[in-house]
Amino acid sequence: MESTKKNRFSNWIFNSFSVSAEGLALYRIFAALFLLLFLLPATQIYSFLGSLPADFFNPPPGPMGLFQEFPSEMVFYAMHYLLIASLISLLVGFKTKFSSIVAGVLFLSLKGFFYSVGKINHDLLIAVVPLVMAFSGWGKSLSVDSLMKSKSYTDHEVQNWPLVLLALMLGFMMFTAGFPKILGGWLDVGTQATYGHYFKQFFLNGRQDLLASHALAIENKIAWELLDYGTVVFETGFLLAIMHPKSTRVFVCLAVIFHFSTMVLLNIAFLPNFLAYAVFLNWTFIHQKSKEFFSSAKSAPVVLIFLFFGVILAIVFIANRFGVPDLNSDLRTSEFYLLLTALPIALYYLGSQIYQPNTFTS
Numbered sequence: 001m002e003s004t005k006k007n008r009f010s011n012w013i014f015n016s017f018s019v020s021a022e023g024l025a026l027y028r029i030f031a032a033l034f035l036l037l038f039l040l041p042a043t044q045i046y047s048f049l050g051s052l053p054a055d056f057f058n059p060p061p062g063p064m065g066l067f068q069e070f071p072s073e074m075v076f077y078a079m080h081y082l083l084i085a086s087l088i089s090l091l092v093g094f095k096t097k098f099s100s101i102v103a104g105v106l107f108l109s110l111k112g113f114f115y116s117v118g119k120i121n122h123d124l125l126i127a128v129v130p131l132v133m134a135f136s137g138w139g140k141s142l143s144v145d146s147l148m149k150s151k152s153y154t155d156h157e158v159q160n161w162p163l164v165l166l167a168l169m170l171g172f173m174m175f176t177a178g179f180p181k182i183l184g185g186w187l188d189v190g191t192q193a194t195y196g197h198y199f200k201q202f203f204l205n206g207r208q209d210l211l212a213s214h215a216l217a218i219e220n221k222i223a224w225e226l227l228d229y230g231t232v233v234f235e236t237g238f239l240l241a242i243m244h245p246k247s248t249r250v251f252v253c254l255a256v257i258f259h260f261s262t263m264v265l266l267n268i269a270f271l272p273n274f275l276a277y278a279v280f281l282n283w284t285f286i287h288q289k290s291k292e293f294f295s296s297a298k299s300a301p302v303v304l305i306f307l308f309f310g311v312i313l314a315i316v317f318i319a320n321r322f323g324v325p326d327l328n329s330d331l332r333t334s335e336f337y338l339l340l341t342a343l344p345i346a347l348y349y350l351g352s353q354i355y356q357p358n359t360f361t362s
Contacts, residue, residue, distance in 0.1 A: 023284030032091035046076035093143020104131030171239035178235025192224035207267035256346035269335035
């Protein structure tokens with residue numbers, strides 16, 4: 001019996017997801033571009049943090065406690081440009097494993113200093129993804145390492161357990177967001193927590209873009225209470241969903257829909273989460289189909305990724321010029337269009353999982 005349980009656990013860890021060197025490489029290119037173009041820290045904060053006295057340094061529990069004060073502005077800029085260099089190295093697949101770890105550590109360090117002024121954001125996935133995927137073998141293909149047959153190429157075979165680890169981290173992350181809501185009374189039918197949260201974002205934080213103003217007219221308590229229950233069930237259920245690849249993908253698709261709804265209603269995008277969600281796309285399938293579409297050209301999948309981001313950047317540039325949509329809150333135009341693009345992909349993928357379960361088998 002105990003041996004059977006161990007076999008099931010090992011099978012879940014090492015055989016849940018089927019990955020390929022080409023699929024992982026395509027995701028690596030996607031992730032590196034996503035981080036470079038949309039998730040780099042804002043440099044405007046460096047001069048502010050560098051000028052703060054040591055008395056303002058209040059690090060969160062962990063390694064940041066080793067520091068006594070904020071570093072200078074020049075140190076922040078040095079870390080920033082080193083981060084960019086590591087992401088470019090990750091993009092081309094040069095010393096891929098090392099570059100992934102360096103990028104993750106630099107993200108963690110910069111975010112650690114940001115959080116040391118008292119406010120902690122939920123964006124650590126931008127550091128977790130490169131750190132975890134460093135051990136996946138995502139530099140085996142479409143990389144400088146593969147051309148040079150360097151030590152980075154031969155160190156590790158393609159592994160699928162990092163996807164399971166990311167799913168586990170996502171599950172716990174969602175659970176730690178959902179369980180306090182249960183303790184906080186979100187399931188109390190006498191109160192509507194989502195309604196209260198909406199009022200806080202709308203009136204106190206000035207997040208009044210997109211459909212936010214239209215929600216003021218919704219006074220139906222049942223509708224708001226259903227949002228309370230739906231949020232709690234979704235966030236706590238994610239941890240159970242990771243036990244099977246199909247349910248993991250279904251919940252990831254639901255997460256994209258959930259975040260899109262949160263964006264249009266509360267003007268909060270949670271963009272770093274999408275970096276982790278994207279790993280559960282079937283990149284092997286995307287790689288194969290793009291090669292077929294472009295007559296088996298080896299560079300076609302990579303060109304497709306660059307074309308995707310090129311189109312997004314062009315749309316964002318034009319939208320900023322014409323003010324479409326008209327945004328006055330802290331929601332960025334790039335966040336709006338990225339989530340708008342992710343929504344139909346999630347809906348299509350969700351339908352494929354439900355009605356054609358064999359379409360995406362990795």
